[in-house]
Amino acid sequence: MEENQNNNLSNLSPVPKGIRDILPEDHQYLTYIKKVARHRSRQGGFRRIATPMMEREEFITAIHGKNSDLVKNNLYKFKDPEGNDMVLRPEGYSGIIRAYLAHEMKDWPQPIELYYIEPYFEFVPQEKKQFYRSYMEFGAVSIGEKAAALDAQLIYLAHKILQDLNIESLFQLQINHLGCEVCRPKYLMDLENYFVGKERSLCFSCQEKVANNPHYIFRCHEEDCQILSELAPKVNNYWCEDCSKFYNRLRSYLEALEISYRENLGLVGKYDFYTGLVFEYWDRDQKKENILLHGGSFDEVIEKISGKKIPAVGFNMRLEKAIKAMKKEKIKVPSKDNLQVFIAQLSREAKKKCLQLMISLREAGIKAIGVLGKGSIREQITLAEKFKVPYMIIMGLTEVRENIIILRDMKVGQQKVISYDDAVDVIKKLVGEENLDTYTEGELG
Numbered sequence: 001m002e003e004n005q006n007n008n009l010s011n012l013s014p015v016p017k018g019i020r021d022i023l024p025e026d027h028q029y030l031t032y033i034k035k036v037a038r039h040r041s042r043q044g045g046f047r048r049i050a051t052p053m054m055e056r057e058e059f060i061t062a063i064h065g066k067n068s069d070l071v072k073n074n075l076y077k078f079k080d081p082e083g084n085d086m087v088l089r090p091e092g093y094s095g096i097i098r099a100y101l102a103h104e105m106k107d108w109p110q111p112i113e114l115y116y117i118e119p120y121f122e123f124v125p126q127e128k129k130q131f132y133r134s135y136m137e138f139g140a141v142s143i144g145e146k147a148a149a150l151d152a153q154l155i156y157l158a159h160k161i162l163q164d165l166n167i168e169s170l171f172q173l174q175i176n177h178l179g180c181e182v183c184r185p186k187y188l189m190d191l192e193n194y195f196v197g198k199e200r201s202l203c204f205s206c207q208e209k210v211a212n213n214p215h216y217i218f219r220c221h222e223e224d225c226q227i228l229s230e231l232a233p234k235v236n237n238y239w240c241e242d243c244s245k246f247y248n249r250l251r252s253y254l255e256a257l258e259i260s261y262r263e264n265l266g267l268v269g270k271y272d273f274y275t276g277l278v279f280e281y282w283d284r285d286q287k288k289e290n291i292l293l294h295g296g297s298f299d300e301v302i303e304k305i306s307g308k309k310i311p312a313v314g315f316n317m318r319l320e321k322a323i324k325a326m327k328k329e330k331i332k333v334p335s336k337d338n339l340q341v342f343i344a345q346l347s348r349e350a351k352k353k354c355l356q357l358m359i360s361l362r363e364a365g366i367k368a369i370g371v372l373g374k375g376s377i378r379e380q381i382t383l384a385e386k387f388k389v390p391y392m393i394i395m396g397l398t399e400v401r402e403n404i405i406i407l408r409d410m411k412v413g414q415q416k417v418i419s420y421d422d423a424v425d426v427i428k429k430l431v432g433e434e435n436l437d438t439y440t441e442g443e444l445g
Helices: 002-010 024-043 057-064 069-073 092-102 148-164 184-195 223-230 241-256 299-306 319-328 348-363 377-387 397-402 420-431
Strands: 054-056 077-079 085-088 112-121 134-143 171-177 275-283 287-297 312-318 341-345 391-395 404-409 414-419
Touching (some): 024 112, 024 134, 024 148, 024 319, 057 069, 057 092, 057 299, 092 112, 092 134, 092 299, 092 312, 134 148, 134 319, 148 171, 148 241, 148 275, 148 287, 148 312, 171 241, 241 275, 275 299, 275 312, 287 319, 299 312, 312 319, 341 348, 341 377, 348 397, 348 420, 377 391, 391 397, 391 420, 397 404, 404 420, 414 420
Parallel strands (some): 341 391
Antiparallel strands (some): 054 085, 077 085, 112 134, 171 275, 275 287, 287 312, 404 414
């Protein structure tokens, strides 16, 4: 039976569709992006939060709406052992909203400013160009206060992170305002009336959205849908006085912060629950077909869930897209994974001494590796070359007896003899203090 199971497993695809492994090369980028995001977030007073990998399906449905594409088609659903309908979290806002309410964060000093760097899950059809169903996302939210200056600060955070990653020039900030609970209903009514009767000119997916979510049509990439969207009523003609003032203040703050932007009155944001401000960073070449970062206000969401009127604004960014953009720009990121020393041994007695030396080097902050097998010296040198180490230590029976090592410079192919007892200090100088991988007590916390 076990043999048959193994044979069945061998026929499976090694990687499920839409799932990808993050290999060491990409992890270097991922580590760097996380470092930049954490640094800029802390500067802005944002604190990190982590929410559970799963949420109740009814909660996600309440936030996004039962007619949203996310709820109807893109959730990973399952039942837990108690029979509860659960989903893998599809985005970061929902968990934060639940946590805000569950922990009564309204009693904390406002605004609550939080950021997250977590994996998320969304079922995406294979026919889409990028259909990752598991992805890493960085996001930031501000909850509890409403002011154009706060929204501008949030956009500035996103702007600075893209600048630090050296990819800001590849993307253009698009902004719009969707109106508020006072002026938005009239706009949505006129928008629906505009599309009614034009269904035959829309793609099948957009035809279904006319009555429940006409905004969806603005997101469509089909040419006919885009043409009709461009001719649709413009949201700025419906803004109330408060919305006009808010939007103009936001623009003035962005200009004061020297953040360039493009007004896009057809921008509606990725999620149906966005109201008020929406913004996205579009690829300058691929436009909205490649959106790196999106955000906006979701003031009405918390009120719908809890009955309490609590303003909220946020953004999120797919880290895989950021990595792709950095590679496109041929940006190299610093790596702490590069090995510095390879230790080779040629006898049983040398193996023990090499093991002790390898541990001493590591404790000193030097990244050292030693296979300590039975390979010949030629085989071990070849292996050291594959690991691309700058230095190699060689010890045989003679070196053990004389308490010395052979230190080989792999770049120039030269070697010299030094005392075993001086090896750590000598190699530390060669590697350089700035390149040592060390930490002080308590740093890991």
